[in-house]
Amino acid sequence: xxLINPNPFTTRPEIVGTFGVVxxxxxxxxxVGMGILERGGNAFDxxxxxxxxxxxxxxxLCGPGGDVPLILHDAKRGKxxxxxxxxxxxxxxxxxxxxxxxxxxxxxxxxLPACVPGTFDAYMLILRxxxxxxxxxxLTPAIGYWLNGFPLVERASATIATVADQFRTHWPTSAxxxxxxxxxxxxxxxxRNIAIGNTYGRILKEAExxxxxxxxxxxxxxxxxxxxxxxxxxxxxYTDQEIMDVSGQRNKGLLRGDDRRAxxxxxxxxxxxxxxxxxxxRPAPTSSxxxxxxxxxxxxxxxxSTAIPNxxxxxxxxxxxxxxxxxxxx
Numbered sequence: 001x002x003l004i005n006p007n008p009f010t011t012r013p014e015i016v017g018t019f020g021v022v023x024x025x026x027x028x029x030x031x032v033g034m035g036i037l038e039r040g041g042n043a044f045d046x047x048x049x050x051x052x053x054x055x056x057x058x059x060x061l062c063g064p065g066g067d068v069p070l071i072l073h074d075a076k077r078g079k080x081x082x083x084x085x086x087x088x089x090x091x092x093x094x095x096x097x098x099x100x101x102x103x104x105x106x107x108x109x110x111x112l113p114a115c116v117p118g119t120f121d122a123y124m125l126i127l128r129x130x131x132x133x134x135x136x137x138x139l140t141p142a143i144g145y146w147l148n149g150f151p152l153v154e155r156a157s158a159t160i161a162t163v164a165d166q167f168r169t170h171w172p173t174s175a176x177x178x179x180x181x182x183x184x185x186x187x188x189x190x191x192r193n194i195a196i197g198n199t200y201g202r203i204l205k206e207a208e209x210x211x212x213x214x215x216x217x218x219x220x221x222x223x224x225x226x227x228x229x230x231x232x233x234x235x236x237x238y239t240d241q242e243i244m245d246v247s248g249q250r251n252k253g254l255l256r257g258d259d260r261r262a263x264x265x266x267x268x269x270x271x272x273x274x275x276x277x278x279x280x281x282r283p284a285p286t287s288s289x290x291x292x293x294x295x296x297x298x299x300x301x302x303x304x305s306t307a308i309p310n311x312x313x314x315x316x317x318x319x320x321x322x323x324x325x326x327x328x329x330x
Contacts, residue, residue, distance in 0.1 A: 033050035033053075034046070035049075036049045042132050047126065049141060057153065058153065060156045067122075068118060070082065070083040089254075098112070110243045110244065111251060111253030114254070124222050128218045135218055139200060142200065147197040149190035152189055157186060157187040164179060169244075177193055237253070
């Protein structure tokens with residue numbers, strides 16, 4: 001084996017070992033994933049646990065409302081697969097609706113651009129079909145950090161600071177979470193998100209309540225998310241609240257509980273070329289903190305009654321930022 005290391009110091013060294021490797025954009029998430037491997041989990045168990053922990057550690061980059069593309073290789077099956085965890089637009093998100101609001105651009109912030117969240121169900125499919133551990137094994141570490149706190153990274157603190165006035169003035173539910181005591185949390189300060197921790201805790205409790213095996217627990221968790229209390233809370237918030245966005249006006253959201261029941265997940269097998277079990281997860285940058293890099297999305301040039309296409313190339317994908325929905329755990 002020949003290693004490529006031209007300099008004595010590099011921020012991205014090559015990693016060589018005999019047991020396994022977990023890598024992510026945050027050290028705590030990486031440690032959680034490595035802990036899963038050390039307790040006998042496989043690469044897919046570790047990937048799911050790492051991904052949930054990243055939602056805690058990097059709230060400015062990913063979260064429960066995001067979407068995710070996944071590339072997997074299972075040596076036992078001998079093939080590489082892709083799982084699409086990218087959310088489609090709600091049924092009510094038609095060109096006619098947006099134009100009826102006087103818009104020729106879809107706002108990049110607020111409730112209007114939000115799609116059906118894809119991350120949770122995608123992770124559940126990986127755990128069910130490729131993993132070996134139970135839901136509690138991969139979800140408990142993230143729940144613990146949400147409830148007990150973690151040191152906030154500098155970039156998250158800086159991102160919150162850029163939207164602090166927006167939160168205080170227009171998005172009070174986001175301010176309640178990300179501005180504890182009305183202040184921007186300092187870098188390295190202990191930060192908690194009890195609402196999300198309790199929400200995932202309730203999903204886990206409902207999943208374990210029905211008995212049965214590992215797969216049965218996962219299916220109950222998927223139902224709690226897409227058809228249970230989580231979907232109901234989102235439906236209420238998006239139906240009742242009018243939120244300021246970059247259009248300069250307050251708008252209600254279009255996402256509904258029924259949208260979350262629509263099938264969105266797909267898989268295919270483009271190739272098979274790896275020799276060991278691997279899992280790559282790249283959460284999409286969807287968060288309730290950050291502004292979109294693009295303020296608005298242009299409406300497609302189609303008839304007003306035509307629905308905006310639900311495709312992975314649609315400009316209406318959730319590269320948006322939406323206000324925090326109040327906890328669904330209460």
